[in-house]
Amino acid sequence: MSQYVLGIDNGGTVTKASIFSLQGKEIAVASKKTIMHMPHPGHTERDMNELWEANVEVIKSVLKSARIDSKDIIGIATTGHGNGLYLVDKDGSAVRKGIISTDSRAKDIIREWNDNGTAEHILSKTMQSLWTGQPAALLAWLQKYESKTIEQTKWIFMCKDYIRFCLTGEAYTEITDISGTSLFNIRDRCYDVDLLSRLGIEGIYEKLPPTKYSGEICGYITKEVAEVTGLEEGTPVAGGLFDIDAAAIATGTTEEEKLCIVAGTWSINQYITKQPIVDKGLFMTSIFCVPGYWLTLEGSPTSASNLEWYVKEYFNFEHEEAKSRGISVYDLCNEMVESIQPDESNILFFPFLFGSNVHPNAKACFFGFNGWHTKAHMLRALYEGVVFGHKIHIDKLLKFRDKPEVIRIAGGATRSDVWMQMFADILQTPIEVVIGSEQGTLGAAICAAVATKKYASFELAAEHMVQIGKTYVPHQELKSVYEEKYNYFNSVLNVLGPIWRS
Template sequence: MQKYLLGIDNGGTMSKAALYDLEGKEVAVASCKTEMIMPAPGFTERNMNEMWQANVSAIKEVINKSGINSENIVGIATTGHGNGMYLVDKEGKPAYNGIISTDTRANDYVEKWYSDGTFEKVLPKTMQSIWAGQPVALLSWFKDNKPQILENTKWVFMCKDYIRYCLTGEAHAEITDISGTNLMNVKDVKYDNNLLQEFDIEDVLELLPPIKYSSEIFGYVTEEVAKLTGLKEGTPVAGGLFDIDSCAIATGIADEEKLCIVAGTWSINEYISKEPIVSKDLFMTSLYCMEGYWLTTEASPTSASNLEWFVSQFLGEEKNQGLEDNKSVYDYSNEYVESVSADEFNIIFLPFLFGTNVDVTAKSCFLGLNGWHTKAHILRAIYEGVVFCHKAHLDKLMAYRKAPKAIRIAGGAARSKVWVQIFADILQIPIEVTTSTELGTLGAAICAGIATNKFESYKDAANSMVEVAYTCYPNPDNKEVYDKKYSLYRETIDALSLLWDKFK
């Protein structure tokens, strides 16, 4: 009898469930959207009950679409956006709205920790930068602004850990997720009261769930959840993974040679190693899902979401035309980009609409526009600017390792062949695109397969479930033009750096 693995992925607004066979074939996928709540400037929240119901709907739909008997689902695991915060009260119900990792209400705490030396003091333990959307900053904000919420809180969960709690009734933190929060001593792999004291939140230690590893069994589907979803009661639920780990393993990152790019809402650039890299110049080193390995990550919210903004604001005509032609608006976008070449214009786009990897106050802009430029030129500038930002992150990583023979890519940009070619040409490295379109759910399914002994190791699972669809090779004829453009991109950032504060 064919056996299946269920992966569940919760991003900032979308909840997905996907079923896979043991060879990595996607049998069915379903998704359900939840609304983002923005009650004040910088606040990004969601209703936790609504998110759970979205998961219930997605699970029910994926079982129905697949036509399989849920008794043949041998394991489940969850993934989700890292950081943010999901508080559960003493009765097991939401204590507040879920907070998404793009929340910036706690910016003042981050600025304080960088200016008063706290960051450099804790870095040897945490191995990562600090930003406002992390629970370490959010908990500090709640302590000072809404202490009554914390007084009523039993558990502090990450996004996917809350969903697993709903599935099983068991409260745990998972190692990859919690190691990216600044709440954990990553060096010694444990909670550390002295670390929490540096942030003046030592009282939250009792709210942090016990830690387990990704591929351990964390619990089993409850009778109530089985009735709601169609899952079989008692189906084992593994710990799951931080979404950056899920995407990495789902692209086959199971050894130190490979490097992965995720070009989605965030620009994520990462590799694994057996020795941790600790540097104030890097974004994050966290624990990987493979025991004994560390995940070194350079990241910022500067990737494909910039294109989504432009498409939603300026390609309405193409979107309407697509309804008639049965085409995606992104098909038109790719056609525009293919219609112009890299060497026929010099527009520089800074992809900082939703965040930045330079000065925290940096703003997005187009520089070099002329009256003869068209949508095609502007769109190609967006594609290029996003890749230039990825390259800036990769340049930092290359200071700590050798250049890879090829880079695996995931995220929305991986669906565009012209964008993948731009990545290859700017980086001058072959880019490998995998067959799976849902990397988060696939990574979670791989984790479930290991937890239920369907695979001996992550490497074994990746060999079975991950397949490269094609490799895009760089065009050496474009190296010179892109080297010049990248230099101009960096010079533009430097030249504008004195102006950012004036745009607050």
Template sequence: MAYLMGIDNGGTFVKAGIVDENGNILAVAKEPVHNLTPQAGFTERDMDELWSQNAKVIRGAIAKAGIDPKEIRGVSFSGHGKGLYMVDAQGRPSYRGILSTDTRAWEYVKQWSQDGTKEKVFAKTFQDILACQPVALLAWIRDHDSEALQRTRWVFSINDYIRFCLTGVAGGEYTALSGGNLVNMTTFQYDKELMALFGLQEVYDKLPPLCYSAQICGGVTEAAAAQTGLAVGTPCAAGMFDVDACGLAVGVDNPEALCMIAGTWSINEFITRAPITNGTVSLNSMYCIPGYFLIEESSPTSAGNMEWFINNLLSYERAECKAKGGSIYDLTNRWVEETDPASLKVIFLPFLNGSNESAQARGTFIGLTDFNTKAHMLRAVYEGIVFSHMTHVKRLLKNRPAPKAIRLAGGAANSKVWVQIFADALQIPIETVACEEQGILGAAIAAGVGTGVFESYEAAADQAVAVRETVYPRPEMKEIYEEKYARYRATIDALANVWDVFQ
């Protein structure tokens, strides 16, 4: 039996898993990550601590699986997109790691939108510019900590950094870097003129050699083997942006499929043979399957908002659930199920970490009265997150027919009541898959393709992906959610001129 390892670095956890040659996940080890918020708009990580946590979960997964590390044919990676991880010539961090929920560079995005840079960039990358993308963050560091940028030898995505720690080989994986406005989508190479548009000419030589998701980029070093328990020389494939990994792990291997990922970010995607450049979608990037482009509509407006609500408004309830041996999610799902959607007028804008409307937009409850309870507010959070996904999906569907069903991944897929809200609001069947660790599976598939364990991405997905449940829309809910979505959109429109007051 051949084994593979997938390593997944997300917004809240770092995970490693062992996957067999049939696509079954045999063991998973995970650790919560410690994110730093030194000031509003900043979301950072200690990169040494991040590597230590990766090493720990790698050791843990091997131990849980009870296998000989030499039986692991290959390792690969899934990680959050955007963000920034930089090292110096000695391979040491030259700045703290920056996550995809960081918004410090919003003023740069606003300026580029006003001075014509946005249009010039789109002509090369087929992407809008986001505050959390490496180009915006690099511009901020250039102006606020130029010494850190001067010390930097390599500019990495999170996958590139962890792979570098394992192999000592610098590489830049296509799906993540093309999703960060760093790659010319016509030439599929870095572009000096593109970097100059951002005022980042000096960064061009700090960009690592580009590599494809299943490309073997080096083997595990002796030092990394001692830290992780992996065998020396174990091949490491480049890996992929987590939206690719999750898409692959739910069966996005053909243009018919459409996927939503409801995690920290609201990710909504499908794949095509050619990019969509008519301005109706905001992000085109290279997909992990060669020859396909990932058409993506996304924003940090998904289930991370619910975690904030739980952490800040349900701490007592969470402690009580834990004391009774239960889960806070059982309680939240019950509260939402018991709240009548037709009578609830409260609207929540899920913009705590950024938005898909305005760079300055903030999280908002509107319509509260003294009648409303935490349960009402919670249902508004569930619905607001669905409506944000819905905004993205409507944009995607301007360029393709509606699918027969939408595959849903991420934390929301584990809540039956939430999945039903998605189905009712979109009036499209929603499918969830049996595998709950899509990032690990997608990464392991890349390792398998790169080492010959799997013949192709498509063959691996066909073998590993199974639909767990299909949730059908209720026709009687169509009008209710159309009215609620209209109220959600009206709230956003009414607040459009207010956001600057909060800066």
């Protein structure tokens, strides 16, 4: 009898479910978008009931597509976007809309924490920067402006922990996820009242669920969930993973020399170490899913979500053209980008639609276009600007380690050959893409395989379940072209900095 594992991934806008064999073969995939609500500038939210219904729908859909007996699914694990905030009351119902990690409503609170020394004081415990989309900042904001929300809250969840709660009825937080929130003393691996007190939110201490590790069983599919999804009642559900951990393990990042990129809603650039790296100039160090390792990360919400926004807002007849040709509108984007040579235009795009890695008030913009430029020129600039944003992060990481011989990449941008080649050319490093369309769900599936003891470790599971597909080799002749563009990009950033500050 064949056995399978189910991985569920809830990103900022899309919910996905995939069924994998224990050899990592992708059997079936299902996905569904959820609506991002923006009730005020800088606020990014989602309806938690809609989110749960999307999970029910993709589970039902993937089971139908896979044409397997749900009894053959031996384990389930969830992953999802880190940070943000999902609150439930004593009855397990949503207290308010969930908050997505691209939210920036708490920027004044972050500024205050940086100015009054709070950020520096807690750094030895949290090992990460304070930023607007973290639960620490969002809870401080809610305490100030929505105090009744805090009063009504029974449990504070991360996205994937909320979904696991819906699946099992059991309230836990998983350690890779909570270790990236600034709510947790990751140095000592515990909740810390003094840390919360320094942030002014000590009152939420009792609302933080008990912690579990990624590969621990955290409950079982309930009868009610089995009835609405088609899953088997009693199927074990693992602790799951912060999405950055899921992406890392799904690209086989189990050794220190490797570097992993995720090009999705967020620009994620990361590697693992046996000793934590603590530096106020780094974005985040967190606990990795492989015991004994830490995950060092540079990231910001500046990646492929910029393309999704552009296509939504500025493509009109292109959607119909793509449909008439039987291709995706994103395939059409790739064709347009390929029609423009790298040295043909010096338009710049700054990918700061949902936040920035250079300045808290930075705004997205195109710079330097003329009347003869077309949408194709602007799309190339957008693709390049996203990669330049990744490069800013990677340059920071390389202050603490040697340049990698190869980079493995995951995320929605991997579906674009032209974008992957651009990463290789700009970074001047070979880029390896993992086989399979959904690395997030693969990472979760690997976690489920470990939790159910089908593999003794994450390293062994990744060795058997991760397969490398295409490799993109950099074009040496484009090195100087992109170096000049990148220097131009940074010089304009330096000029814009004072404008954003004012």
